[in-house]
Amino acid sequence: MASLLGEKIRTERKRLKLTLEELAEKTGSSKSYIWELENRPVVRPSAEKISKISEVFGVPVEFLLDDAKHELTPSDADQVFFRRITQLDPAKRAQLEKFLKAIDDE
């Protein structure tokens, strides 16, 4: 299971239509290192590597590193099990709140 950072790197790489080799070359890494970064949560990249990658993507370093999880209200958080959340953006969170409210009244 990839980490959020890994997903972001992979999404950006695909958006720019770069292969693993191309991104590896541009950031002075090996192909397998970039793959590990995208697919293996255990890999913790150095600050220097992250800054090189964000430079290639043309995004701020914070974009890659901001793993802040969106907080739900405690009442929801107490009672919900999730399965495979790719990323809960504010819009989805609002949808979820709405859905949980609706089923309470059903």
Place this chain on the structure above:
Amino acid sequence: MSDPTTPAAWANQFASLWMVCGQGFPVDVKEIALEVTKTRFSDPVGLVRAHGIQGIDGILSKRKRGDWCISYDETITVPGRINFTLGHEFGHYLLHRKIREEGFQCGQAEMLDYESPESRKFESEANKFASYLLMPATDFRSQIEGQVVTLDLLGHCANRYGTSFTATALKWVELTDQPALLAMARDGFICWSYPSRRARLLRTYLPPGTPVPQSSLRRLNSAADINRRNQGSRVPPGVWHPELEAEEFVIISDHFDLAIFLVRFPYAGMVEQAEEKDWDAFTFFENRAQG
């Protein structure tokens, strides 16, 4: 009768009940969850319905009135994925709801964090429950016994149980007596591999991050081969195993641009794998006495 404690025991209990009642396959998780829990638990599953939020496969949530709701993403088009999701969430209900209620302190951040050990344990238990409930071993064996594995055979099982190809192939590897390996790859590297019992004895395992063999990648990229549904490709020794020739099937997975390799080692039988015999003390001394 006390409740089971493991994912497999819970699943076997419900699968047996389903089959004893003469119900056919696929197992209807929704019906079981609603019907069985209302007579058995004070906090039953009271509602199973689609939630309309893309990106969240399934949710188990508690309602104010005290019962539970299983909700799922109805837009998933892959056959079998929704069924598996329902089984998975039902597994969470049976195995984990009490942990939360007894004050299991786990913030939302951790629940969303798939890397936390707690979360991974829950997920893997829920998957195991779904797999055992939807594909009961006795029935699965009766479908595959004495047959050479082909993509059609796995497709038949996937249809029968209403499960995805990946889940079905994993079950086949789990139950088969043959040496075989299932490997999931992405971008030319192995994400995970799962050897069958006999393949483990042959030390067949590829750790995550292992490059996919070049010849296999070439086959993967050639559409013609992929369409040869029931003919595996013969692969020389040194590719999937240092000494063994293999037969390789490749399937483009149903989501996330993954490729699945199903690899058999049909000639492994020629290599005798002697397992050490368990001797009890009596046999040991008797043999020693006889020299």
